[in-house]
Amino acid sequence: AQTVTQSQPEMSVQEAETVTLSCTYDTSESNYYLFWYKQPPSRQMILVIRQEAYKQQNATENRFSVNFQKAAKSFSLKISDSQLGDTAMYFCAFMKPGDDKIIFGKGTRLHILP
Amino acid sequence: GAGVSQTPSNKVTEKGKYVELRCDPISGHTALYWYRQSLGQGPEFLIYFQGTGAADDSGLPNDRFFAVRPEGSVSTLKIQRTERGDSAVYLCASSEGTSGGGAKNIQYFGAGTRLSVL
Numbered sequence: 001a002q003t004v005t006q007s008q009p010e011m012s013v014q015e016a017e018t019v020t021l022s023c024t025y026d027t028s029e030s031n032y033y034l035f036w037y038k039q040p041p042s043r044q045m046i047l048v049i050r051q052e053a054y055k056q057q058n059a060t061e062n063r064f065s066v067n068f069q070k071a072a073k074s075f076s077l078k079i080s081d082s083q084l085g086d087t088a089m090y091f092c093a094f095m096k097p098g099d100d101k102i103i104f105g106k107g108t109r110l111h112i113l114p
Numbered sequence: 115g116a117g118v119s120q121t122p123s124n125k126v127t128e129k130g131k132y133v134e135l136r137c138d139p140i141s142g143h144t145a146l147y148w149y150r151q152s153l154g155q156g157p158e159f160l161i162y163f164q165g166t167g168a169a170d171d172s173g174l175p176n177d178r179f180f181a182v183r184p185e186g187s188v189s190t191l192k193i194q195r196t197e198r199g200d201s202a203v204y205l206c207a208s209s210e211g212t213s214g215g216g217a218k219n220i221q222y223f224g225a226g227t228r229l230s231v232l
Contacts, residue, residue: 004156037223043203045157045223091156100145101170102221104156 002027004094006105013082014113020067021077021108023092029053034068035093035102036077038086045091051075079110087112116140118224120206126230127196135191135227139208146189147207147221148181157205163189164211196231203228 003026013019025034036048051059051068058066063080079086092105119138127133139146145164149157150173159173163183171181178196183189193200207221 042225043205043228044225045205045207047220047222050220093156100162100219101147101159101173102149102157104158106154106156 002029002032002094002096002103004092004103004105006092006108008108009106010109010111012111012113015082015084017082018078018080019082019110021079021090021092021110023075023077023105025073025075025092025094027073027094027096029096031097033095033097034066034075035095036064036066036075037091037093037104039089039091039107040087048090049077082112084112084114086110118206118208118222120204120224120227122227123225124228124230126232128232129196129198131196133193133196133229135193135204135229137189137191137206137208137224139187139189139206140222143208143210143222144186145209145211145219145221146183147209148189148191149205149207151203151205151226153202160191160204193229196229198231201229201231 005024032053034051038046038048049059049061049064065078067076089107089109091107094103121136147162148160151157161181162170166186178194181191203226205226207223209219209221
């Protein structure tokens, strides 16, 4: 069974700083998808970034980028120039193609301080 | 609609009562998913519909939980004889439904229903 582990329950950084959220996962699959979702107080899960395991190039979406280390089964999220609106819970997640269900980690609560 | 809509936003009920939670997916999305998020945890998969049929209900915790999607659009999650342990946020998501994990299978979530069982 696949598992996703987020070892940082809570983090705080100053506005405009760069922050990295850690995630490791366990799977025996060779092809899969990894995600970072953001959940603000409104509760709606918002997709931040998506990585396909067969692609070696790290995904990037504006200020958000990932460091995908397939051999180490690591998938960290870097937020550059952090903004107050980045304050939220961040969930790392895994999906196996054809399985359709997403497996989530327990989340990291991120506070951006003014 | 523009996004996934879930009603009610909050539901308070008494132990032993029956509740229904509604999900209205993005128009045209054939796949619909239900997840349960307990306090301090990530969402956990409950059930997945492709069209009208439940393609995978392996996450339903017991037979008190049931979900339907009779016309392939709106879905209702039904919980019988509610227990205090059922208290959680119930999230619904939808996708275009193409299997294999391509961009069309990205899941878009609603804001959830917070269920409180007293």
